[in-house]
Amino acid sequence: MSAVARAVVDLDVVGARISRHLYGHFAEHLGRCIYNGFWVGEGSEIPNVRGIRRDVVDALRALRIPNLRWPGGCFADAYHWRDGIGPRDERPRIANTNWGDVVENNHFGTHEFMDLCDLLGADAYVNGNVGSGTVQEMSEWAEYLTRGDDSPMARLRRENGRDEPWRVPFWGLGNEPWGCGGNMSAEAYAEQARRYAMYSRNHGDNRLVRIAAGANEDDLDWTRALMKGAVESHTNVLYNSLPYEAISFHYYTHSGSGINTEDATAFTDAQFYDTMAYATDIDRVIRGHIAVMDSYDPDRRIDLVCDEWGTWWNAAEGTNPGFLFQQNTVRDALVAGIHFDVFHRHASRLAMANIAQTINVLQAMVLTDGDRMVLTPTYHVFEMNSGHHDARQLSAHLLEAPTTMVGDDELTLVSLSASTSEDAALISLTHMSVDADCRVRVDLRGRAAKLTRARVLTGESATTFNDPDAPDRVAPAPLEAQIEDGVLTAQLPPHSFATFELHLG
CATH class of the missing domain: 3.20.20.80 (Glycosidases)
Structure with a gap:
């Protein structure tokens, strides 16, 4: 359905x-x-920079942690x-x-904390x-x-x-x-x-x-x-x-x-x-x-x-x-x-x-187990959304969306936001249905737009997670989408997060 x-x-x-x-x-x-986590000490066999774990730093730098x-x-x-x-x-x-x-x-x-911030560029x-x-x-x-x-x-x-x-x-x-x-x-x-x-x-x-x-x-x-x-x-x-x-x-x-x-x-x-x-x-x-x-x-x-x-x-x-x-x-x-x-x-x-x-x-970006490191599903949302950093809000409005009742209240099952920086725009969509696909149609108004990349993050179920034995169960994947006559369309799977990167004319 x-x-x-x-x-x-x-x-x-x-x-x-x-x-x-x-x-x-x-x-x-x-x-x-x-x-x-961050600190393993300079004598650790885990690769480190002055005691700070190197793979963790590399992963967070990729997020442009601010x-x-x-x-x-x-x-x-x-x-x-x-x-x-x-x-x-x-x-x-x-x-x-x-x-x-x-x-x-x-x-x-x-001193160690400030060194960590320098390494992260944060x-x-x-x-x-x-x-x-x-x-x-x-x-x-x-x-x-x-x-x-x-x-x-x-x-x-x-x-x-x-x-x-x-x-x-x-x-x-x-x-x-x-x-x-x-x-x-x-x-x-x-x-x-x-x-x-x-x-x-x-x-x-x-x-x-x-x-x-x-x-x-x-x-x-x-x-x-x-x-x-x-x-x-x-x-x-x-x-x-x-x-x-x-x-x-x-x-x-x-x-x-x-x-x-x-x-x-x-x-x-x-x-x-x-x-x-x-x-x-x-x-x-x-x-x-x-x-x-x-x-x-x-x-x-x-x-x-x-x-x-x-x-x-x-x-x-x-x-x-x-x-x-x-x-x-x-x-x-x-x-x-x-x-x-x-x-x-x-x-x-x-x-x-x-x-x-x-x-x-709690809701960590990174999990470590000895010398192994796992990127969490939340990490990937941060990465997929990094184009919003210091961008300007765009007016974005839902006209129609599926809903469900949660207690006495109605929950809208789609959330979105959009931003622009120079000649680029990023649209983010969260689809909250636990079991239904969602056909999304977004009218893009005011400027010509070309789709440069669409990605989706989901798993077999909403309970799916990454661990050291299966670190990529939940990872961004290409999403089929298109823009025709100024309308962006895509089919979102259940319990998914998607981003659409645009070039603006």
Whole structure:
């Protein structure tokens, strides 16, 4: 049985720029993300560059990864940066009580992270410690990283082997202060955020985008408190500037029972559709935050950031439950496709997003097993969508699409977005039916277009995943498609993600 979807893309109606930073990543000291993920150590038999795993770097460079958030997450508000500098064999060991209650040797610290960002060609997003740290500690970390003269922290950095300062664009003022980052009220954190932001200084020509830690999902009261606090402080005649440049929120997808309660690979059709509905609902959540922000900041000087998003299933059987290792199926890939379509639509206010997480944790890009590495279905969505980086939105509208009922609500089973850069355009389509094909017809208006490549990502079922023994079960494949008389047509298989690359005349 085949469904039908019709859409219009106006190739000459250009909107906001889709920041490449919407395709950002997140690496926390959690499970095997850092240790035995990014970091194997210089003495490892696994090929590495100064202890950083080479095949992982190569895979992420192929995605043109724009930024990397570190060291957390919950771990950030228990991390004291001075423990992670200096000779590695002299660094104190620390207990990671947030994730698995393991002891870490601190061999991966500030210098190693900045080296990793250099290898990736990615901007650094450093998340500071508000929960258990001090204003002075955060202030000195910014100085250590970014100051170039003979200040105390710049001298300390040079003593540890780095002469020139680094460029650090993004600076997190704690993480989830409503929970693991301090269990604060919104008003209490808003005061702390202003104080920590004030002492997170710009040094030299480095300019920090200071990101206040925001809401859990649709907690609009939290956003309201942060915006109110920012606007009130802006009236201070001595410091006539906003205290922070962005606020964040977090959004994890599941099928309705809550995070960390359901299986990653064994799920019913009903759970599949529940997951699609939950992923789609991020549009409502973003609209709510933007409405609150606009009421305080109609000129949109403060950006919105979703610096944790993705699916959160049960840890795989036989693994440490505190390490949050889960497999990554076609279902997860479709969640990513849906999210990106929503992110693109809100690109005028949404400036950055970070998937949780990059390696071996939650909805990862890459899974490692000893010296073997696997690219996940989600990785391929990032790669197929890379043409949207810093492109301009195109007007894209569904006219007709199949639907299904999820509880009392109707779920539209097709999602799309489009963008353009110079003489190229990219259209992305996510087809959410678990068992039906979809005949897609897209009217291309405003400019002549030639199809240069069409690809599709799917599997035998929505539960299909890649593993070291079958790393290419889910991988992009050519898709038969054509443009005739300005109409793009293609037949999408069930549970699939597709991209269409166009040359514009």
